[in-house]
Amino acid sequence: xxxxxxxxxxxxxxxxxxxxxxxxxxxxxxxxxxxxxxxxxxxxxxxxxxxxxxxxxxxxxxxxxxxxxxxxxxxxxxxxxxxxxxxxxxxxxxxxxxxxxxxxxxxxxxxxxxxxxxxxxxxxxxxxxxxxxxxxxxxxxxxxxxxxxxxxxxxxxxxxxxxxxxxxxxxxxx
Amino acid sequence: xxxxxxxxxxxxxxxxxxxxxxxxxxxxxxxxxxxxxxxxxxxxxxxxxxxxxxxxxxxxxxxxxxxxxxxxxxxxxxxxxxxxxxxxxxxxxxxxxxxxxxxxxxxxxxxxxxxxxxxxxxxxxxxxxxxxxxxxxxxxxxxxxxxxxxxxxxxxxxxxxxxxxxxxxxxxxxxxxxxxxxxxxxxxxxxxxxxxxxxxxxxxxxxxxxxxxxxxxxxxxxxxxxxxxxxxxxxxxxxxxxxxxxxxxxxxxxxxxxxxxxxxxxxxxxxxxxxxxxxxxxxxxxxxxxxxxxxxxxxxxxxxxxxxxxxxxxxxxxxxxxxxxxxx
Ligand SMILES: Cc1cc2nc3c(=O)[nH]c(=O)nc-3n(C[C@H](O)[C@H](O)[C@H](O)COP(=O)(O)OP(=O)(O)OC[C@H]3O[C@@H](n4cnc5c(N)ncnc54)[C@H](O)[C@@H]3O)c2cc1C
Ligand code: SF4
Ligand code: FES
Ligand code: FES
Numbered sequence: 001x002x003x004x005x006x007x008x009x010x011x012x013x014x015x016x017x018x019x020x021x022x023x024x025x026x027x028x029x030x031x032x033x034x035x036x037x038x039x040x041x042x043x044x045x046x047x048x049x050x051x052x053x054x055x056x057x058x059x060x061x062x063x064x065x066x067x068x069x070x071x072x073x074x075x076x077x078x079x080x081x082x083x084x085x086x087x088x089x090x091x092x093x094x095x096x097x098x099x100x101x102x103x104x105x106x107x108x109x110x111x112x113x114x115x116x117x118x119x120x121x122x123x124x125x126x127x128x129x130x131x132x133x134x135x136x137x138x139x140x141x142x143x144x145x146x147x148x149x150x151x152x153x154x155x156x157x158x159x160x161x162x163x164x165x166x167x168x169x170x171x172x173x174x
Numbered sequence: 175x176x177x178x179x180x181x182x183x184x185x186x187x188x189x190x191x192x193x194x195x196x197x198x199x200x201x202x203x204x205x206x207x208x209x210x211x212x213x214x215x216x217x218x219x220x221x222x223x224x225x226x227x228x229x230x231x232x233x234x235x236x237x238x239x240x241x242x243x244x245x246x247x248x249x250x251x252x253x254x255x256x257x258x259x260x261x262x263x264x265x266x267x268x269x270x271x272x273x274x275x276x277x278x279x280x281x282x283x284x285x286x287x288x289x290x291x292x293x294x295x296x297x298x299x300x301x302x303x304x305x306x307x308x309x310x311x312x313x314x315x316x317x318x319x320x321x322x323x324x325x326x327x328x329x330x331x332x333x334x335x336x337x338x339x340x341x342x343x344x345x346x347x348x349x350x351x352x353x354x355x356x357x358x359x360x361x362x363x364x365x366x367x368x369x370x371x372x373x374x375x376x377x378x379x380x381x382x383x384x385x386x387x388x389x390x391x392x393x394x395x396x397x398x399x400x401x402x403x404x405x406x407x408x409x410x411x412x413x414x415x416x417x418x419x420x421x422x423x424x425x426x427x428x429x430x431x432x433x434x435x436x437x438x439x440x441x442x443x444x445x446x447x448x449x450x451x452x453x454x455x456x457x458x459x460x461x462x463x464x465x466x467x468x469x470x471x472x473x474x475x476x477x478x479x480x481x482x483x484x485x486x487x488x489x490x491x492x493x494x495x496x497x498x499x500x501x502x
Contacts, residue, residue: 006188006195009180009227028177035180035225038210058211059280060411071253071282077210078283079203081180082227127279148410149277 009035013084015042018093022047026081033080040064040075043090051091051122062150065123066090072130072149091122094129105129108167109160116154124150128164137168175214178222182230186359186387192226194361194383200224202385204249204288207280212293216303219314234387235285237261243393248287248386252345253278255286265391267400267419271348274404277411287386289345290356290369291378295413296321296329296339312336313376326477328415331484333440335375338477340438342413346373347437348402350445351419354391360384373442395431398423401494404437405486414438416483418490422453429453429462434494436470436487446470449491463495464488 013033015022024033024046033042040057043049043066055063057076064076067089094103105125108114115121124147131138131146138146143164152160183189193200201222203209209225212218228234234247237258244264246255252272255261261269275281275289293299294313298320301309310316321329321338329338349369356367361383369389372378380386394400402419406412417437423430432453434446449466456462467488474484 006181006183006192009182034177036175036177036213038175058214059207059276062277062279065279068282072279073282074207074279077206077280079180079206079210079225079227082182082203082206082229146278149279 009081013081015047015080015083015088016086017043017047017049017088018090019097035079035081037080038076039066039078039080039083039088042080043075043088049090049092053119053122055119060151061120061123062127062147063120063123065126065150067126067130070130070133072127072146074149089126089129091125094125103129104170105132105164105167108163108170112159112163112166114159114163115152115156120150120152120154120156124152124160128160128167132164132168136171138164140165143168175210176216176221178213179224181224181226183226183228184230184232186231186234186385187361189226189228189231189385190359190361190383192224193385196222196224198382200226202226202228202291204228204285205251205280205283206288207276207284208288208292214302215300217293217300217308219308219310228385239264242390244391246286246389246391248388249285252281252284252286252289256281265348265352265394265400267351267402267421268345268348268391270400270402271344271404271417271419274402274406274414275344280411286345286389289343290349290372290386290389291380292343294337294339295342296337297325299339313339322477325479327479327482328413328438329477329480330440331476331480331487332474333442333444337376337441340440341373341442342438344404344414344417344437347414347417347419347435347443349389349391350443351400351402351421351433351435352391352394353433354389356386357388357390358384359387366390370443370445375441394421395423397425398431401497403490403493403497405490416486416490418487418494420491420494422458422495424458427457429456429458434466434470434491436491439474439483439487446491448472453495458495460492460496463492466495467491 013024043052053063055061059077066075234249255272298309354369404414404417419435421433432450436444448469470491
């Protein structure tokens with residue numbers, strides 16, 4: 001049904017993910033993006049960026065957190081078609097593009113064994129990254145607040161706090 | 175998620191005309207933090223044919239001071255309300271309330287208009303179609319309410335008829351306390367509507383072709399004490415079991431004016447009129463607070479499993495009266 005002269009969204013879409021542009025046709029085809037696809041789905045199933053995890057798939061756990069224009073957002077409740085003009089950064093985008101070295105924040109998670117199964121980790125790191133970009137030397141309470149939308153079933157929370165604080169001390173926010 | 179046609183509305187007129195053209199079979203998408211879950215779980219009797227992105231409408235995301243008070247565009251994100259010096263100075267209760275909504279990631283996308291218009295959280299209503307089939311009830315045009323004979327521990331304790339789901343919006347409670355007025359646009363023009371009158375037993379007052387464009391808060395008396403308290407099981411990412419917002423004006427220790435609003439106890443935010451009237455002219459003390467708290471529960475009619483909410487109402491009402499400032 002096209003009941004008015006108002007036109008649906010453009011038939012093509014360009015996403016900016018980790019500094020690279022990706023163009024898609026809108027549609028139901030194998031390589032296309034459908035209007036009902038979430039950003040999390042597109043990242044994983046169209047771009048192969050499987051670092052972003054999907055767990056609850058409805059905004060309640062934080063596993064799918066990515067950065068959109070520098071802010072932590074949940075990619076499972078964003079429609080890909082509405083992300084065209086945005087800069088998206090996923091966990092894969094944190095490493096140094098030239099040397100391939102991990103972001104100091106990622107390294108700090110390794111150094112502090114800040115995960116067990118690791119399923120929540122990309123989401124937690126992206127939330128922590130958003131915090132450190134905005135506030136390079138947060139207090140422990142500020143870290144807790146910034147990570148309050150990320151669940152960890154393995155209870156790595158204390159190690160996570162240590163890892164984020166240590167990364168902040170080393171200037172990992174920059 | 176099942177597919178739909180997708181539009182990026184460039185103006186309020188486009189959005190409202192699309193709503194009209196789809197005759198109820200289109201949904202507006204603001205932050206999407208409520209809508210996308212609703213669509214994924216296919217809880218609605220009629221899956222929408224179209225989704226209309228309204229984030230592409232310019233000019234609806236500002237917070238401004240005008241003669242009438244503070245004007246907040248419907249697309250203003252909760253994070254921007256929390257960080258606004260204007261809100262902090264004039265309506266700290268709205269800031270405190272917005273801070274308790276969901277999680278940081280959700281507050282980064284969630285809008286004020288979406289918060290007010292979000293769908294109910296009744297767990298029968300929300301039951302996903304994918305696991306056993308969508309559940310019909312009064313709110314979906316069905317013939318029964320499953321909560322009354324069923325699991326109703328988080329349902330209404332007052333003011334409900336047919337549907338006992340509570341209004342899930344936290345900001346509605348604070349905005350009712352502040353006497354806020356909505357501007358609503360439709361294909362035939364705009365109108366205003368107090369937040370206090372926005373909710374109906376089975377939904378809200380918006381017609382098929384209408385959307386909220388802004389929220390106007392009359393400037394509160396600078397001397398008024400504003401407070402919001404929200405009782406939840408978990409601190410982050412949880413809806414209120416009971417919340418209370420208050421705006422109380424004191425004149426040398428005597429209450430000159432009081433607005434006390436209860437949240438999550440009914441299908442609408444509830445003004446505790448009896449408690450408000452009682453407090454006026456009284457000196458605030460533990461005793462007057464206790465009496466007001468008792469009056470706030472007059473007329474309650476709990477279901478089989480939620481009588482406990484009455485005690486929470488009383489405790490929170492006492493606390494907002496005694497705290498005298500914004501705590502949460
Ligand atoms: C895990 C989780 C926890 C949550 N916790 C809370 C909480 O503690 N407190 C709380 O209050 N809410 C909570 N929410 C609910 C909700 O996501 C937020 O309240 C949010 O503010 C909704 O805003 P949005 O812009 O994302 O709305 P959307 O999802 O975009 O829209 C919600 C509904 O409102 C309609 N709508 C949107 N904008 C307008 C408008 N301008 N005019 C008319 N209709 C409109 C849409 O069509 C849709 O039906 C939670 C949600 C999740 C997923
Ligand atoms: S409380 Fe309302 S939404 Fe829930 S089952 Fe009853 S009628 Fe349906
Ligand atoms: S998968 Fe997105 S919040 Fe849980
Ligand atoms: S490490 Fe397993 S969920 Fe967090």
